[in-house]
Amino acid sequence: MNNTEIMKNVLERASVLLAWGPGHDALHASPLFARKAHDVDKVVMDVRAVQSLAAYLPPLFQSEKEGRIAVLARPCHVRSITALLQEELIPVERLILVVLPCQGKLDMAKVMAACPAAESLDAAFVDGDNLVINADGRQWLLRLETMLSPACVRCPMPELPDAMIPEGCECVRLDGQARRPGEGGYAALDAFMEKTPQERWEFWKQEMSRCIRCYACRNACPMCVCRDHCVASARDPHWLSELDSVTDKLLFQVIHATHLAGRCTGCGECTRACPMGIPVGLLKMQMNKIVEELFGYKAGMDSKATPPLLTFEAIEKNIREKGK
Amino acid sequence: MSYFLPHDRLESWLDDLERTHRVFAPTAEGRGVVFRRRKPTAESPAAPVCLERRPTESARHVLFPRSEVLLAFRSAHDESGTRVEVFEQEAPAPQVIVGLRACDAKGFAVMDRVYMHGRYADPLYTARRKATVMAVLACVPGNGPDNACFCHWFASGHEEHDAADIVLTPASGGFLIAPVSDKGAEFMESHAGYLEQGNEELENAAAAQRLAAREFLEKHCPAPALSKTETAIMRQFGNSMLWETIGEPCLACGVCTHLCPSCYCFTITDETRGNAGARIRSWDTCLNAGYTLEASGHNPRAAKAQRLKNRIAHKFAYYPALHMGKSSCVGCGKCIRSCPVGVDIRAAVFRVLAADEE
Ligand code: SF4
Ligand code: SF4
Numbered sequence: 001m002n003n004t005e006i007m008k009n010v011l012e013r014a015s016v017l018l019a020w021g022p023g024h025d026a027l028h029a030s031p032l033f034a035r036k037a038h039d040v041d042k043v044v045m046d047v048r049a050v051q052s053l054a055a056y057l058p059p060l061f062q063s064e065k066e067g068r069i070a071v072l073a074r075p076c077h078v079r080s081i082t083a084l085l086q087e088e089l090i091p092v093e094r095l096i097l098v099v100l101p102c103q104g105k106l107d108m109a110k111v112m113a114a115c116p117a118a119e120s121l122d123a124a125f126v127d128g129d130n131l132v133i134n135a136d137g138r139q140w141l142l143r144l145e146t147m148l149s150p151a152c153v154r155c156p157m158p159e160l161p162d163a164m165i166p167e168g169c170e171c172v173r174l175d176g177q178a179r180r181p182g183e184g185g186y187a188a189l190d191a192f193m194e195k196t197p198q199e200r201w202e203f204w205k206q207e208m209s210r211c212i213r214c215y216a217c218r219n220a221c222p223m224c225v226c227r228d229h230c231v232a233s234a235r236d237p238h239w240l241s242e243l244d245s246v247t248d249k250l251l252f253q254v255i256h257a258t259h260l261a262g263r264c265t266g267c268g269e270c271t272r273a274c275p276m277g278i279p280v281g282l283l284k285m286q287m288n289k290i291v292e293e294l295f296g297y298k299a300g301m302d303s304k305a306t307p308p309l310l311t312f313e314a315i316e317k318n319i320r321e322k323g324k
Numbered sequence: 325m326s327y328f329l330p331h332d333r334l335e336s337w338l339d340d341l342e343r344t345h346r347v348f349a350p351t352a353e354g355r356g357v358v359f360r361r362r363k364p365t366a367e368s369p370a371a372p373v374c375l376e377r378r379p380t381e382s383a384r385h386v387l388f389p390r391s392e393v394l395l396a397f398r399s400a401h402d403e404s405g406t407r408v409e410v411f412e413q414e415a416p417a418p419q420v421i422v423g424l425r426a427c428d429a430k431g432f433a434v435m436d437r438v439y440m441h442g443r444y445a446d447p448l449y450t451a452r453r454k455a456t457v458m459a460v461l462a463c464v465p466g467n468g469p470d471n472a473c474f475c476h477w478f479a480s481g482h483e484e485h486d487a488a489d490i491v492l493t494p495a496s497g498g499f500l501i502a503p504v505s506d507k508g509a510e511f512m513e514s515h516a517g518y519l520e521q522g523n524e525e526l527e528n529a530a531a532a533q534r535l536a537a538r539e540f541l542e543k544h545c546p547a548p549a550l551s552k553t554e555t556a557i558m559r560q561f562g563n564s565m566l567w568e569t570i571g572e573p574c575l576a577c578g579v580c581t582h583l584c585p586s587c588y589c590f591t592i593t594d595e596t597r598g599n600a601g602a603r604i605r606s607w608d609t610c611l612n613a614g615y616t617l618e619a620s621g622h623n624p625r626a627a628k629a630q631r632l633k634n635r636i637a638h639k640f641a642y643y644p645a646l647h648m649g650k651s652s653c654v655g656c657g658k659c660i661r662s663c664p665v666g667v668d669i670r671a672a673v674f675r676v677l678a679a680d681e682e
Contacts, residue, residue, distance in 0.1 A: 011423075023666040023668075024471060024472055024660050024668045024671075025471035025472075026667055028666055029666070030573060030665060030666030030667070030668070031573040031665050031666070032573075033569075033572045033573070048397075051664065051665055051666075054354040055575065056573075078328075109355045116377075119465075119470035119471060119472075120469065120471055120540070120544070121471065122472045131384070136466075206353075207354065210353055210354065210356060210358055212381065212390065212582045212583070213390070213578075213582070214577050214578040214579045214581075214582045214583075214609075215466075215577050215578060216575065216577040216578075216579045216664050218577070219575040219576060219577035219664075220575055220577070220664045220665075228576075228614075230615035231344075233612060233613070233614050235593075235614060238595070241595055241604075242391055242593040242595065242604045242606040243391050243393075243595070243602075243604060243606075244389065244390045244391035244592075244606070269664075272664065273575075273664035275356070275380060275575070275579050275582075275583060275662035275664075276354065276356045276358070276380065276381075277355025277356050277380075277382075278354065
């Protein structure tokens with residue numbers, strides 16, 4: 001069976017297959033809710049398929065219309081799904097994971113910087129190690145490895161290890177070659193943390209002054225499950241001022257980051273979704289690093305584990321209590 | 325009468341405008357291009373203007389701030405007793421927006437119909453609008469239409485200039501500048517110091533560039549029969565399956581409405597602290613659950629599909645019904661470019677038309 005047949009076969013057992021289909025031009029893909037076999041023919045799952053589909057799962061599972069739900073996932077998306085399973089926000093028995101060997105996902109800003117003409121391109125496709133763009137009567141070849149998102153540059157496992165398939169979850173693997181693992185670690189964060197606190201504060205003030213409060217960072221986040229009940233939009237109590245103030249915007253980011261401590265899987269969706277190019281993911285990355293140092297825990301790796309902030313130890317190994 | 329502004333004098337010309345006007349212009353920040361007040365001072369020059377790329381956001385907030393204090397109040401005590409002091413906004417200073425695109429300026433034409441006319445004219449918007457000169461940058465190939473643009477769908481194509489006062493067209497190492505309104509002509513007379521005279525050759529070159537941009541648009545994204553959309557949308561209004569399919573990928577964030585040059589919804593909030601407080605008007609978005617949440621707790625648009633339907637129907641049906649068939653979408657493509665999940669309002673319109681034809 002080729003990949004299309006595999007997906008059609010999966011769809012026979014599910015009411016919907018969450019995938020990606022064509023976007024507004026040949027460089028972009030957009031989430032596709034495949035319900036009929038012929039929808040599967042439209043699936044795009046190469047480097048252009050950038051969105052995490054995990055964010056759709058919790059609300060979709062609440063719909064009475066749906067039977068089993070199948071979802072196309074890169075290994076990083078599987079981590080988000082595992083985290084949702086750990087918190088019992090989605091039911092494992094109704095889920096079918098369709099995992100792709102990951103080639104990485106494009107960082108559109110990198111592509112646009114390397115090839116400004118791409119915004120009015122006629123054609124774009126992947127050919128071996130290159131992204132090919134035809135625009136303006138010319139052809140550009142961009143090396144894929146240099147066009148990938150920051151999350152991919154870090155990604156330690158473009159090929160999902162068997163041990164990471166959530167327990168009790170039906171999982172189907174698609175054929176293909178995964179890219180080689182990325183560098184892991186927190187290099188980008190460490191470089192940022194070299195700045196003095198004053199410099200970092202100035203950085204965030206400047207960046208957040210561009211924030212338009214669209215909350216795409218929140219709504220694209222697979223772990224932001226409060227949806228229509230977020231503190232940011234609450235009128236009563238009215239937590240955040242309606243004034244266009246940088247501190248209130250930053251306060252929301254701090255709330256978001258703390259709410260994600262020990263839950264964020266580092267998928268990079270918040271930064272990707274921000275229309276103003278604000279690297280809000282850095283704040284969460286710092287939280288992740290702290291959680292890793294304190295609890296030796298990385299979110300979404302093990303469906304049996306309990307996230308450290310959802311439980312407690314009488315004596316925490318790495319936290320020194322006052323006076324001890 | 326036209327003028328020519330060589331590239332190397334652009335910044336000085338903009339600085340010179342500050343003599344009489346507050347200047348708002350696009351600057352590159354991070355990955356985006358945003359409209360900022362220039363405010364050059366002796367110690368720090370203004371951030372360089374960015375006219376080479378389309379702005380990420382619209383210039384709407386210059387006339388209709390994201391958040392503004394409508395009035396502030398404070399209760400004060402002294403020997404004579406307690407008084408309530410109320411502060412209102414001051415009259416706006418003259419200002420000019422340089423480098424917005426034709427579609428952004430059209431957005432103001434859309435807002436004018438709502439906020440400057442009739443019983444509900446908005447005094448704050450009206451005052452700012454009257455105090456503002458719009459210097460539009462014409463789109464030309466290489467610095468203009470991309471795959472998300474569709475301004476030619478509307479009578480408001482990129483060459484039409486309602487709401488614009490001045491048009492700058494990139495040509496021969498600079499900009500051809502032509503006033504297109506009385507306000508624009510008057511403005512140019514007092515700000516021609518750094519400029520050379522335009523000439524026919526330049527004017528022809530500029531016109532040819534604008535035409536080429538139009539041809540690109542027409543070729544890559546043919547317009548639907550827009551006259552049919554209003555009735556099609558209203559006829560399909562109750563077709564919930566259709567709207568659910570269209571809205572399925574939507575995340576119900578507010579990227580589209582916040583970047584849009586013609587969305588004009590707001591909410592009012594009273595915020596108090598101790599003895600002082602403010603009545604604040606801030607942008608609202610119809611994608612937000614709170615937008616239609618009623619005091620009883622009932623929400624007539626609880627599902628995101630219903631909210632996205634409102635956005636599309638407002639632009640392509642309710643607004644045209646009230647304003648002589650004019651759509652309130654201007655085809656700038658900002659929502660399409662920046663939607664994190666690639667919701668394409670053009671595709672939505674085509675889908676509704678197709679469903680209506682079945
Ligand atoms: S996505 Fe960006 S602009 Fe929108 S609220 Fe988040 S940080 Fe602000
Ligand atoms: S259409 Fe896109 S930008 Fe608009 S609310 Fe939906 S997800 Fe957000």
